Amino acid sequence: MSQEQSKNKKTQDTAFDLSSLFLRKNRRRVLISSVILVLVIAFIVGIIVIVQPGKLLFGSTYRTIETSGDLSEKLTVEPVITDLEVPWSISFIDNDSFFFTERPGRLRLYRNGELLLEPVLVVETLANGEAGLLGMTLHPDFPSSRFLYLAYTYRHNGSIAVKIERYSVTEDLALTSPRTLIDQIPAGAFHAGCKLAFGPDKKLYITTGDAGDRHSAQSLASLAGKTLRINDDGSIPDDNPFVNTPGAQKEIWSYGHRNAQALDWDSHGIMYLAEHGPSGFDGGFGNDEINIITKGGNYGWPVQIGNEKGQWANNVEIMMPVKVYPEAIAPGGLTIPKNSIIPELKDKVLVSGLRGTTILALRIEKGIVLSQELVIDNSFGRIRELVTSPEGYVYFSTSNRDGRGNPKSSDDAIYRIILKEE
Numbered sequence: 334m335s336q337e338q339s340k341n342k343k344t345q346d347t348a349f350d351l352s353s354l355f356l357r358k359n360r361r362r363v364l365i366s367s368v369i370l371v372l373v374i375a376f377i378v379g380i381i382v383i384v385q386p387g388k389l390l391f392g393s394t395y396r397t398i399e400t401s402g403d404l405s406e407k408l409t410v411e412p413v414i415t416d417l418e419v420p421w422s423i424s425f426i427d428n429d430s431f432f433f434t435e436r437p438g439r440l441r442l443y444r445n446g447e448l449l450l451e452p453v454l455v456v457e458t459l460a461n462g463e464a465g466l467l468g469m470t471l472h473p474d475f476p477s478s479r480f481l482y483l484a485y486t487y488r489h490n491g492s493i494a495v496k497i498e499r500y501s502v503t504e505d506l507a508l509t510s511p512r513t514l515i516d517q518i519p520a521g522a523f524h525a526g527c528k529l530a531f532g533p534d535k536k537l538y539i540t541t542g543d544a545g546d547r548h549s550a551q552s553l554a555s556l557a558g559k560t561l562r563i564n565d566d567g568s569i570p571d572d573n574p575f576v577n578t579p580g581a582q583k584e585i586w587s588y589g590h591r592n593a594q595a596l597d598w599d600s601h602g603i604m605y606l607a608e609h610g611p612s613g614f615d616g617g618f619g620n621d622e623i624n625i626i627t628k629g630g631n632y633g634w635p636v637q638i639g640n641e642k643g644q645w646a647n648n649v650e651i652m653m654p655v656k657v658y659p660e661a662i663a664p665g666g667l668t669i670p671k672n673s674i675i676p677e678l679k680d681k682v683l684v685s686g687l688r689g690t691t692i693l694a695l696r697i698e699k700g701i702v703l704s705q706e707l708v709i710d711n712s713f714g715r716i717r718e719l720v721t722s723p724e725g726y727v728y729f730s731t732s733n734r735d736g737r738g739n740p741k742s743s744d745d746a747i748y749r750i751i752l753k754e755e
């Protein structure tokens with residue numbers, strides 16, 4: 334190395350030392366500023382959560398749901414079953430026993446306070462998105478009739494359809510004698526409906542989705558986008574609204590639905606239904622509806638959405654929703670606890686949110702929403718099934734493993750809502 338080169342090297346080394354010292358100092362400054370920034374953000378978020386308990390923060394989405402009260406402060410939950418995979422429907426045999434479905438095709442049994450490890454039935458289904466083994470209910474006179482009903486998607490002629498089956502349940506709770514009541518109901522990976530519930534009239538009500546073909550919801554020739562009503566053996570009740578309409582499907586009870594997955598009746602026999610408003614490939618981001626369902630009613634989809642007024646279709650006035658959520662909550666469940674153990678929930682319309690990640694309780698009288706209270710806050714992620722036990726407890730299920738959630742290690746789970754101890 335020449336003297337000149339050596340001098341250059343020394344100068345470079347000194348410069349290197351100075352710059353690394355500068356970097357170290359700078360790094361410390363950046364670190365301190367970052368910590369301060371994080372503390373400030375945490376403080377602001379804390380203030381938002383504390384001062385606005387009805388307004389919810391979950392994941393990356395900040396959403397607001399207007400509530401007139403917060404029951405969640407009085408309530409808590411106890412886990413009933415954990416480590417499930419997308420439980421969809423729950424139906425009680427007695428206070429401590431119920432059947433439930435898991436989307437991949439499993440019908441499972443919780444008996445006298447314990448989960449049977451093996452499913453009682455596995456059906457071949459196409460399980461993804463909003464398709465799979467979804468709906469299930471027991472006959473209203475189950476202890477004597479022994480009938481259980483399932484709604485699930487299957488492959489038919491290269492596309493996806495829904496079928497409704499009835500099984501007999503033996504005394505030792507095995508399933509026998511399957512009988513298909515309706516099949517080839519149009520479906521898809523999305524908008525497959527599949528809620529099954531017996532009304533106070535002991536008829537079986539079934540929701541169907543528009544299967545992604547929105548105009549089918551207005552066609553009485555199609556089973557898609559409807560509520561259907563059949564007898565417990567699959568035959569058509571004589572008093573269905575379209576039994577004498579040429580070209581109409583005789584099972585139809587109401588039409589103009591996009592995709593309803595939740596319904597129940599109040600103590601006066603009024604039928605409430607929650608349905609998903611247009612989002613995803615339909616465009617839009619909400620307008621979920623709660624509707625009171627009347628015989629033969631047209632509920633508007635896709636010609637009328639949310640609270641637009643004064644619409645008619647097929648020369649029929651469109652039935653307006655009781656409640657609209659302009660920003661999607663994605664209602665997965667609805668129950669009206671008529672025998673509620675918790676007085677604050679009795680006779681209110683409880684609605685769960687998948688996207689909304691909450692349970693809300695609405696007091697509705699004569700079609701008017703008088704109040705909306707928070708029942709369960711956003712601690713559980715996506716909430717699907719909502720059901721009231723014979724004893725009067727409200728149970729709910731999470732749906733965090735459905736591909737749209739952020740599951741905890743114990744998800745999915747079924748919980749029971751109880752009062753906090755004083």
Ligand SMILES: [Ca+2]
Nearest residue numbers: 632633634639
């Ligand atoms: Ca509507």
